[in-house]
Amino acid sequence: GENVEQHPSTLSVQEGDSAVIKCTYSDSASNYFPWYKQELGKGPQLIIDIRSNVGEKKDQRIAVTLNKTAKHFSLHITETQPEDSAVYFCAASKGGSGNTPLVFGKGTRLSVIA
Amino acid sequence: DTEVTQTPKHLVMGMTNKKSLKCEQHMGHRAMYWYKQKAKKPPELMFVYSYEKLSINESVPSRFSPECPNSSLLNLHLHALQPEDSALYLCASSLVAGVGTGELFFGEGSRLTVL
Numbered sequence: 001g002e003n004v005e006q007h008p009s010t011l012s013v014q015e016g017d018s019a020v021i022k023c024t025y026s027d028s029a030s031n032y033f034p035w036y037k038q039e040l041g042k043g044p045q046l047i048i049d050i051r052s053n054v055g056e057k058k059d060q061r062i063a064v065t066l067n068k069t070a071k072h073f074s075l076h077i078t079e080t081q082p083e084d085s086a087v088y089f090c091a092a093s094k095g096g097s098g099n100t101p102l103v104f105g106k107g108t109r110l111s112v113i114a
Numbered sequence: 115d116t117e118v119t120q121t122p123k124h125l126v127m128g129m130t131n132k133k134s135l136k137c138e139q140h141m142g143h144r145a146m147y148w149y150k151q152k153a154k155k156p157p158e159l160m161f162v163y164s165y166e167k168l169s170i171n172e173s174v175p176s177r178f179s180p181e182c183p184n185s186s187l188l189n190l191h192l193h194a195l196q197p198e199d200s201a202l203y204l205c206a207s208s209l210v211a212g213v214g215t216g217e218l219f220f221g222e223g224s225r226l227t228v229l
Contacts, residue, residue: 041222044157046218102218107155
């Protein structure tokens with residue numbers, strides 16, 4: 001089955017700097033790659049996702065890149081703010097025929113220091 | 115605000131108790147999920163309901179019993195739990211019945227402590 005590795009497990013950045021979180025996946029048939037943010041005491045919330053027919057997607061300060069050949073995808077947060085502090089999970093799944101549930105990475109705890 | 119509502123937010127139960135967790139969504143979603151999350155770990159899938167029918171059971175022990183009375187409601191019945199079952203239980207929903215094809219909307223979770 002699918003296996004998703006996520007690095008780093010913890011990340012501290014100064015406010016205003018950029019943060020990058022990287023994930024690799026094992027199943028080349030996976031075609032959907034969401035990123036979830038989980039704040040303390042809350043459930044995970046989708047912040048951005050990308051499908052395998054796209055190499056990059058951007059939404060304001062957040063961007064995700066996908067390299068299908070290398071089977072890795074990354075989350076980029078620019079101009080970080082204290083409210084970006086949370087745990088971020090990447091995930092992968094296979095949609096369409098023979099679809100599979102999301103497999104999550106182990107998470108990255110991001111701390112933005114003011 | 116989350117559009118998936120879970121009750122109770124906190125539950126403490128003994129190993130011989132029977133209790134239930136409840137989840138409700140009114141977004142017209144046709145797939146609903148139960149996840150278990152231990153501290154500092156990612157969510158682990160337990161069950162998936164698609165059009166009110168159980169479509170995935172990730173080899174969950176029978177002391178956890180899911181129920182989907184209608185398309186808006188999802189229950190998780192708990193009986194004879196063990197202390198290691200203490201965790202945050204997350205409910206989620208998605209628009210389409212096929213898993214892996216779109217955004218999961220999570221509730222805020224029910225934190226369960228088994229004494």
